[in-house]
Amino acid sequence: MVAEDVDAVLLSIGADLPYFTGYEAMDSERPTILVVRGAGPPLLVIPLLEAPRVGGGDFEVAAWAETDDPYRLIAAAVGGARRIAVGDQTRAANLLAVQSLLPGVTWERASELIARLRVLKEPEEVELLRAAAHAVDRVLARVPDEVEFSGQTEMDLAREFQAMTVEEGHDVASFAIVAGGPNGASPHHEPGDRVIQPGDLVVCDFGGRWQMYSSDVTRTFAVGPPSGRQEEVHGIVHAASQAAREAVRPGTTCEDIDRAARHVIEDAGLGEAFIHRTGHGIGLEVHEHPYMVEGNETPLEPGMTFSIEPGIYLRGSFGVRIEDIVACGADGVDELNQADRSLIVVG
Amino acid sequence: MVAEDVDAVLLSIGADLPYFTGYEAMDSERPTILVVRGAGPPLLVIPLLEAPRVGGGDFEVAAWAETDDPYRLIAAAVGGARRIAVGDQTRAANLLAVQSLLPGVTWERASELIARLRVLKEPEEVELLRAAAHAVDRVLARVPDEVEFSGQTEMDLAREFQAMTVEEGHDVASFAIVAGGPNGASPHHEPGDRVIQPGDLVVCDFGGRWQMYSSDVTRTFAVGPPSGRQEEVHGIVHAASQAAREAVRPGTTCEDIDRAARHVIEDAGLGEAFIHRTGHGIGLEVHEHPYMVEGNETPLEPGMTFSIEPGIYLRGSFGVRIEDIVACGADGVDELNQADRSLIVVG
Numbered sequence: 001m002v003a004e005d006v007d008a009v010l011l012s013i014g015a016d017l018p019y020f021t022g023y024e025a026m027d028s029e030r031p032t033i034l035v036v037r038g039a040g041p042p043l044l045v046i047p048l049l050e051a052p053r054v055g056g057g058d059f060e061v062a063a064w065a066e067t068d069d070p071y072r073l074i075a076a077a078v079g080g081a082r083r084i085a086v087g088d089q090t091r092a093a094n095l096l097a098v099q100s101l102l103p104g105v106t107w108e109r110a111s112e113l114i115a116r117l118r119v120l121k122e123p124e125e126v127e128l129l130r131a132a133a134h135a136v137d138r139v140l141a142r143v144p145d146e147v148e149f150s151g152q153t154e155m156d157l158a159r160e161f162q163a164m165t166v167e168e169g170h171d172v173a174s175f176a177i178v179a180g181g182p183n184g185a186s187p188h189h190e191p192g193d194r195v196i197q198p199g200d201l202v203v204c205d206f207g208g209r210w211q212m213y214s215s216d217v218t219r220t221f222a223v224g225p226p227s228g229r230q231e232e233v234h235g236i237v238h239a240a241s242q243a244a245r246e247a248v249r250p251g252t253t254c255e256d257i258d259r260a261a262r263h264v265i266e267d268a269g270l271g272e273a274f275i276h277r278t279g280h281g282i283g284l285e286v287h288e289h290p291y292m293v294e295g296n297e298t299p300l301e302p303g304m305t306f307s308i309e310p311g312i313y314l315r316g317s318f319g320v321r322i323e324d325i326v327a328c329g330a331d332g333v334d335e336l337n338q339a340d341r342s343l344i345v346v347g
Numbered sequence: 348m349v350a351e352d353v354d355a356v357l358l359s360i361g362a363d364l365p366y367f368t369g370y371e372a373m374d375s376e377r378p379t380i381l382v383v384r385g386a387g388p389p390l391l392v393i394p395l396l397e398a399p400r401v402g403g404g405d406f407e408v409a410a411w412a413e414t415d416d417p418y419r420l421i422a423a424a425v426g427g428a429r430r431i432a433v434g435d436q437t438r439a440a441n442l443l444a445v446q447s448l449l450p451g452v453t454w455e456r457a458s459e460l461i462a463r464l465r466v467l468k469e470p471e472e473v474e475l476l477r478a479a480a481h482a483v484d485r486v487l488a489r490v491p492d493e494v495e496f497s498g499q500t501e502m503d504l505a506r507e508f509q510a511m512t513v514e515e516g517h518d519v520a521s522f523a524i525v526a527g528g529p530n531g532a533s534p535h536h537e538p539g540d541r542v543i544q545p546g547d548l549v550v551c552d553f554g555g556r557w558q559m560y561s562s563d564v565t566r567t568f569a570v571g572p573p574s575g576r577q578e579e580v581h582g583i584v585h586a587a588s589q590a591a592r593e594a595v596r597p598g599t600t601c602e603d604i605d606r607a608a609r610h611v612i613e614d615a616g617l618g619e620a621f622i623h624r625t626g627h628g629i630g631l632e633v634h635e636h637p638y639m640v641e642g643n644e645t646p647l648e649p650g651m652t653f654s655i656e657p658g659i660y661l662r663g664s665f666g667v668r669i670e671d672i673v674a675c676g677a678d679g680v681d682e683l684n685q686a687d688r689s690l691i692v693v694g
Contacts, residue, residue, distance in 0.1 A: 012439075026535060029435070029634050049623040052533035052662075066624045067641045088376070092359075092442045093435035093456050109440050186399035188373060276396040277413045287376050294414045315399075 517555030531666030
């Protein structure tokens with residue numbers, strides 16, 4: 001805070017609050033906000049009915065009853081602050097209410113401050129991410145023997161991936177994208193009632209929470225023998241993934257990782273079809289800093305953990321994505337996911 | 348917008364966007380924001396990789412690529428606006444980024460504007476809420492025969508309630524609070540590894556999504572024969588619930604509903620143990636306007652749908668809550684949940 005010339009930080013929903021206090025705020029219209037001040041202990045402003053959820057911690061607790069105004073508590077707690085940083089995921093309704101009580105304050109995003117701490121994982125954090133990655137790797141290893149793609153809907157398959165994610169030890173399955181045939185060209189496709197059929201490529205992107213940390217992996221399966229074009233496109237994505245993983249080492253910038261993958265796809269003439277960045281940081285949140293994207297000149301450091309997930313999306317036809325979580329090690333890449341990256345044929 | 352003297356509205360995650368457009372934004376660090384302007388069609392600013400998710404609609408689409416600045420698109424779209432309303436759940440990071448590009452603008456919460464529309468449900472919306480309520484009623488009817496409480500952990504039971512919620516037709520189980528014995532005194536208890544035992548009261552509060560609409564119901568079960576004190580406290584909560592439900596009719600204010608329940612509990616000498624409001628609106632979101640809370644003088648109107656959920660929380664001992672969803676009908680209460688409200692003894 002001193003280095004950034006910030007007088008107070010307000011943290012609410014999302015991972016910043018549990019990162020610092022161990023307590024995760026409920027996401028609701030009732031604000032829970034930790035006020036971090038230059039002097040004195042932090043103050044957790046929390047709804048009275050949720051106060052019993054909080055264990056101890058290096059903070060004071062101000063529980064507000066249903067007829068109290070929590071925003072006045074917060075405004076009083078930051079009293080005199082000129083620059084206040086606010087957690088990225090905080091609800092706008094809360095920010096607007098506090099802003100109206102504190103005219104003249106300069107507001108900024110707390111992520112500018114906090115990302116620098118959270119991007120560098122402790123060894124124990126990397127091991128939790130590795131355990132989560134190995135669990136989804138085990139799911140992927142079960143797929144060829146246990147999952148019948150043909151004749152099932154995307155939604156059915158998404159449920160199956162989520163069930164296996166929990167069976168392999170996650171606390172909860174957070175998400176599952178299953179996108180078959182032409183739907184695979186929509187990177188964030190919502191699984192629906194399209195029935196998978198022979199000849200489809202199916203993009204499967206799923207993950208869960210493992211002791212507060214996240215997994216996130218993608219493999220693309222072929223239902224029956226793939227066409228030559230499908231194999232070719234999958235091979236390009238595979239090569240892009242490999243190029244990006246091999247580029248990981250301390251000092252390489254985030255945009256260099258993006259370029260390493262993108263060059264392979266551009267060289268194959270499909271640069272226009274790779275419509276997203278190459279990766280995102282991962283930890284307490286599925287998406288967090290650092291982002292592997294053009295323009296991000298942040299150099300990698302040991303302890304950074306992130307996805308490498310090149311994709312090619314051919315509208316009306318099919319899509320391919322391969323996603324792995326890696327850590328930047330002292331000498332190069334530390335691959336947390338190790339599941340087979342080849343184009344696996346399923347039934 | 349004209350009535351409120353607002354020049355533009357920005358809507359992002361949460362239910363406002365699907366309410367108006369049918370499209371639900373993904374909750375991520377990549378902003379999806381609908382810009383509603385006085386002149387011209389609304390503009391949906393959306394990440395390029397998510398654009399294929401959007402069907403048609405009465406809006407234009409501006410898809411931003413990973414290296415574009417979405418905030419400049421938004422700022423340009425609102426042009427010379429002086430007053431801008433922002434959806435309550437919008438991430439603070441997005442609001443702060445737009446605010447920095449638009450100095451001199453007055454900002455306010457869009458809920459002030461939108462709640463007046465969303466609180467009045469169309470008959471079809473009430474029927475979806477009724478269908479969802481009947482589905483969780485069917486779960487509750489199964490409990491005495493199918494669920495063995497004693498010897499299971501809260502977490503096991505929470506999973507069982509969620510599975511039954513889906514079995515009875517919900518698209519997804521959104522939440523399940525199971526709070527046994529002393530944990531029942533924490534209204535928003537996170538189910539844990541405490542093993543349920545004979546003599547416990549167990550507060551079970553769960554719900555799911557049913558075609559975009561929500562269910563939310565609570566019953567408190569007795570594991571084996573309840574003590575006299577447990578029966579007495581349950582009876583007080585039951586009477587408070589009945590008083591509040593009977594008070595529902597057009598013209599009665601929200602705070603009158605709260606008072607109707609609270610008086611019963613205060614008259615029994617336990618007012619201090621009823622530590623939350625009596626209810627919340629429900630629809631596309633589990634919690635939305637109108638709130639049944641002291642200070643809310645909004646008169647009920649036909650088509651308003653909300654919970655009635657008095658509770659008594661005795662720290663270190665036990666808790667009781669009974670929650671039902673009701674609609675305000677033309678002549679009085681329309682009870683969407685109808686499951687037995689008596690203290691049911693389970694094994």
